[in-house]
Amino acid sequence: GAGVSQSPRYKVAKRGQDVALRCDPISGHVSLFWYQQALGQGPEFLTYFQNEAQLDKSGLPSDRFFAERPEGSVSTLKIQRTQQEDSAVYLCASSPSPLAASNYGYTFGSGTRLTVV
Amino acid sequence: GNSVTQMEGPVTLSEEAFLTINCTYTATGYPSLFWYVQYPGEGLQLLLKATKADDKGSNKGFEATYRKETTSFHLEKGSVQVSDSAVYFCALKVQGAQKLVFGQGTRLTINP
Numbered sequence: 001g002a003g004v005s006q007s008p009r010y011k012v013a014k015r016g017q018d019v020a021l022r023c024d025p026i027s028g029h030v031s032l033f034w035y036q037q038a039l040g041q042g043p044e045f046l047t048y049f050q051n052e053a054q055l056d057k058s059g060l061p062s063d064r065f066f067a068e069r070p071e072g073s074v075s076t077l078k079i080q081r082t083q084q085e086d087s088a089v090y091l092c093a094s095s096p097s098p099l100a101a102s103n104y105g106y107t108f109g110s111g112t113r114l115t116v117v
Numbered sequence: 118g119n120s121v122t123q124m125e126g127p128v129t130l131s132e133e134a135f136l137t138i139n140c141t142y143t144a145t146g147y148p149s150l151f152w153y154v155q156y157p158g159e160g161l162q163l164l165l166k167a168t169k170a171d172d173k174g175s176n177k178g179f180e181a182t183y184r185k186e187t188t189s190f191h192l193e194k195g196s197v198q199v200s201d202s203a204v205y206f207c208a209l210k211v212q213g214a215q216k217l218v219f220g221q222g223t224r225l226t227i228n229p
Binding site: 040056059106 | 162163220
Protein backbone atom coordinates (compact mmCIF):
# COMPACT_ATOMS: atom_id res chain seq x y z
CA GLY A 1 0.00 0.00 0.00
CA ALA A 2 0.87 3.65 -0.14
CA GLY A 3 1.48 4.00 3.57
CA VAL A 4 1.76 2.15 6.84
CA SER A 5 -1.66 0.84 7.80
CA GLN A 6 -2.67 0.01 11.36
CA SER A 7 -5.81 -1.63 12.65
CA PRO A 8 -7.97 -1.23 14.53
CA ARG A 9 -7.85 2.54 14.76
CA TYR A 10 -9.43 2.45 18.21
CA LYS A 11 -9.69 -0.37 20.73
CA VAL A 12 -11.41 -0.40 24.08
CA ALA A 13 -10.48 -3.37 26.25
CA LYS A 14 -11.62 -4.41 29.68
CA ARG A 15 -8.84 -4.84 32.18
CA GLY A 16 -7.48 -8.36 31.95
CA GLN A 17 -8.50 -8.83 28.32
CA ASP A 18 -5.97 -9.79 25.65
CA VAL A 19 -5.62 -7.53 22.58
CA ALA A 20 -3.89 -7.83 19.21
CA LEU A 21 -2.86 -4.82 17.16
CA ARG A 22 -1.98 -5.14 13.50
CA CYS A 23 0.51 -3.28 11.34
CA ASP A 24 0.78 -3.49 7.55
CA PRO A 25 4.06 -1.79 6.59
CA ILE A 26 4.84 -0.35 3.20
CA SER A 27 5.40 -3.22 0.79
CA GLY A 28 9.04 -4.25 0.64
CA HIS A 29 10.09 -2.37 3.75
CA VAL A 30 12.65 -4.41 5.64
CA SER A 31 12.65 -2.55 8.95
CA LEU A 32 9.59 -2.38 11.20
CA PHE A 33 9.21 -0.69 14.56
CA TRP A 34 6.61 -0.47 17.31
CA TYR A 35 6.37 2.55 19.59
CA GLN A 36 4.08 3.38 22.52
CA GLN A 37 2.88 6.97 22.91
CA ALA A 38 1.24 7.90 26.19
CA LEU A 39 -1.02 10.94 26.28
CA GLY A 40 0.99 14.15 26.02
CA GLN A 41 4.29 12.33 25.64
CA GLY A 42 6.67 11.45 22.86
CA PRO A 43 6.73 7.95 21.39
CA GLU A 44 8.73 5.36 23.31
CA PHE A 45 10.46 2.51 21.48
CA LEU A 46 9.07 -0.98 22.04
CA THR A 47 10.62 -3.33 19.51
CA TYR A 48 12.35 -3.60 16.12
CA PHE A 49 12.20 -6.19 13.33
CA GLN A 50 14.47 -6.64 10.37
CA ASN A 51 12.44 -8.82 8.03
CA GLU A 52 11.07 -11.59 10.29
CA ALA A 53 13.84 -11.35 12.86
CA GLN A 54 13.11 -9.45 16.06
CA LEU A 55 16.48 -7.82 16.63
CA ASP A 56 15.63 -5.56 19.56
CA LYS A 57 12.83 -5.99 22.09
CA SER A 58 14.45 -4.01 24.85
CA GLY A 59 11.58 -1.54 25.05
CA LEU A 60 8.79 -4.03 25.75
CA PRO A 61 7.61 -3.01 29.24
CA SER A 62 6.73 -6.48 30.51
CA ASP A 63 6.36 -10.10 29.48
CA ARG A 64 2.69 -9.34 28.79
CA PHE A 65 3.82 -7.65 25.58
CA PHE A 66 4.69 -9.81 22.60
CA ALA A 67 5.33 -8.91 18.95
CA GLU A 68 5.77 -11.01 15.86
CA ARG A 69 6.36 -10.63 12.14
CA PRO A 70 6.38 -14.23 10.93
CA GLU A 71 6.68 -13.63 7.17
CA GLY A 72 8.62 -10.42 7.24
CA SER A 73 5.67 -8.23 6.28
CA VAL A 74 2.61 -7.83 8.53
CA SER A 75 3.34 -7.51 12.24
CA THR A 76 1.15 -8.05 15.28
CA LEU A 77 1.65 -6.57 18.73
CA LYS A 78 -0.13 -8.60 21.39
CA ILE A 79 -0.81 -7.45 24.92
CA GLN A 80 -1.99 -10.05 27.39
CA ARG A 81 -4.01 -9.33 30.51
CA THR A 82 -4.25 -5.61 29.73
CA GLN A 83 -3.84 -3.10 32.54
CA GLN A 84 -4.91 0.53 32.74
CA GLU A 85 -1.32 1.69 32.35
CA ASP A 86 -1.28 0.06 28.91
CA SER A 87 -3.66 2.77 27.65
CA ALA A 88 -1.77 4.63 24.94
CA VAL A 89 -1.45 5.06 21.20
CA TYR A 90 0.58 2.26 19.64
CA LEU A 91 2.49 3.40 16.57
CA CYS A 92 4.01 1.26 13.87
CA ALA A 93 6.72 2.54 11.52
CA SER A 94 8.66 1.05 8.65
CA SER A 95 11.71 1.83 6.55
CA PRO A 96 13.11 0.35 3.32
CA SER A 97 16.35 -0.62 5.04
CA PRO A 98 18.44 0.09 8.13
CA LEU A 99 20.58 2.52 6.13
CA ALA A 100 17.52 4.35 4.84
CA ALA A 101 16.30 4.68 8.42
CA SER A 102 19.53 6.46 9.34
CA ASN A 103 19.31 8.87 6.43
CA TYR A 104 15.59 9.41 6.02
CA GLY A 105 13.86 8.29 9.19
CA TYR A 106 10.78 6.11 9.04
CA THR A 107 7.21 6.24 7.75
CA PHE A 108 4.73 6.06 10.62
CA GLY A 109 1.20 4.73 10.63
CA SER A 110 -1.67 6.65 12.24
CA GLY A 111 -1.61 4.40 15.27
CA THR A 112 -4.05 2.36 17.34
CA ARG A 113 -5.49 4.13 20.36
CA LEU A 114 -5.92 1.55 23.13
CA THR A 115 -8.07 2.40 26.11
CA VAL A 116 -8.20 -0.08 28.97
CA VAL A 117 -11.22 0.33 31.24
CA GLY B 118 21.77 7.40 28.25
CA ASN B 119 20.49 8.99 25.07
CA SER B 120 17.78 11.62 25.52
CA VAL B 121 16.07 14.59 23.91
CA THR B 122 14.70 17.64 25.72
CA GLN B 123 12.26 20.01 24.03
CA MET B 124 10.91 23.33 25.18
CA GLU B 125 7.67 22.86 27.00
CA GLY B 126 4.46 23.83 25.34
CA PRO B 127 1.91 24.66 24.45
CA VAL B 128 3.12 27.47 22.23
CA THR B 129 0.57 29.90 20.83
CA LEU B 130 1.48 32.43 18.15
CA SER B 131 -0.25 34.72 15.73
CA GLU B 132 -0.07 34.09 12.00
CA GLU B 133 3.15 35.41 10.39
CA ALA B 134 5.03 35.36 13.69
CA PHE B 135 8.57 33.95 13.98
CA LEU B 136 8.78 30.49 15.50
CA THR B 137 11.52 28.83 17.52
CA ILE B 138 11.10 25.49 19.26
CA ASN B 139 14.18 24.55 21.26
CA CYS B 140 15.63 21.05 21.26
CA THR B 141 18.75 19.81 23.01
CA TYR B 142 20.09 16.29 23.17
CA THR B 143 22.37 13.95 25.05
CA ALA B 144 23.86 11.10 23.06
CA THR B 145 26.89 8.93 22.64
CA GLY B 146 28.82 9.52 19.45
CA TYR B 147 27.34 11.54 16.62
CA PRO B 148 23.62 10.98 16.26
CA SER B 149 21.36 11.81 13.36
CA LEU B 150 18.75 14.40 14.33
CA PHE B 151 15.16 14.71 13.16
CA TRP B 152 12.06 16.84 13.53
CA TYR B 153 8.73 15.07 13.13
CA VAL B 154 5.31 16.74 12.97
CA GLN B 155 1.99 15.22 14.03
CA TYR B 156 -1.14 16.85 12.67
CA PRO B 157 -4.43 16.12 14.46
CA GLY B 158 -5.60 12.57 13.79
CA GLU B 159 -2.59 11.69 11.69
CA GLY B 160 0.65 9.77 12.12
CA LEU B 161 4.04 11.35 12.61
CA GLN B 162 5.57 12.79 9.46
CA LEU B 163 9.24 13.52 8.95
CA LEU B 164 9.67 17.28 8.65
CA LEU B 165 13.43 17.59 8.30
CA LYS B 166 16.69 15.95 9.30
CA ALA B 167 20.43 16.46 9.70
CA THR B 168 22.99 13.71 9.87
CA LYS B 169 26.19 15.52 10.86
CA ALA B 170 27.43 18.61 12.64
CA ASP B 171 26.66 21.97 10.97
CA ASP B 172 24.18 20.37 8.57
CA LYS B 173 21.01 22.41 8.07
CA GLY B 174 17.78 20.56 7.45
CA SER B 175 14.95 22.44 5.77
CA ASN B 176 11.43 21.77 4.52
CA LYS B 177 8.19 23.75 4.09
CA GLY B 178 9.88 26.92 5.35
CA PHE B 179 11.13 25.23 8.52
CA GLU B 180 14.85 25.01 9.28
CA ALA B 181 17.07 23.44 11.94
CA THR B 182 20.86 23.40 12.24
CA TYR B 183 22.80 20.57 13.90
CA ARG B 184 24.97 22.32 16.52
CA LYS B 185 27.42 19.89 18.05
CA GLU B 186 29.01 22.46 20.36
CA THR B 187 25.69 23.21 22.05
CA THR B 188 24.13 19.77 21.40
CA SER B 189 21.09 21.51 19.94
CA PHE B 190 18.76 21.26 16.94
CA HIS B 191 16.33 24.14 17.32
CA LEU B 192 13.41 24.36 14.88
CA GLU B 193 12.72 27.76 13.28
CA LYS B 194 10.28 29.27 10.80
CA GLY B 195 10.21 32.87 9.75
CA SER B 196 6.47 33.28 9.23
CA VAL B 197 4.05 30.67 10.57
CA GLN B 198 0.64 29.87 9.14
CA VAL B 199 -2.53 28.52 10.74
CA SER B 200 -1.87 25.24 8.92
CA ASP B 201 1.36 24.80 10.92
CA SER B 202 -0.70 24.07 14.04
CA ALA B 203 0.41 20.60 15.16
CA VAL B 204 2.61 18.78 17.66
CA TYR B 205 6.33 18.86 16.87
CA PHE B 206 8.77 16.18 18.05
CA CYS B 207 12.54 16.35 18.07
CA ALA B 208 14.27 12.96 17.83
CA LEU B 209 17.70 11.40 17.57
CA LYS B 210 19.14 8.16 16.27
CA VAL B 211 22.58 7.08 17.38
CA GLN B 212 24.98 5.36 15.02
CA GLY B 213 24.68 1.61 15.07
CA ALA B 214 21.21 1.64 16.61
CA GLN B 215 17.93 1.56 14.75
CA LYS B 216 15.50 3.12 17.20
CA LEU B 217 14.57 6.77 17.42
CA VAL B 218 14.61 8.53 20.79
CA PHE B 219 11.95 11.26 20.95
CA GLY B 220 11.45 14.36 23.00
CA GLN B 221 8.14 14.91 24.74
CA GLY B 222 6.69 17.02 21.93
CA THR B 223 5.66 20.67 21.69
CA ARG B 224 2.10 21.59 20.78
CA LEU B 225 1.95 24.63 18.50
CA THR B 226 -1.22 26.62 17.87
CA ILE B 227 -1.29 29.42 15.32
CA ASN B 228 -4.15 31.90 15.55
CA PRO B 229 -5.34 33.87 12.50
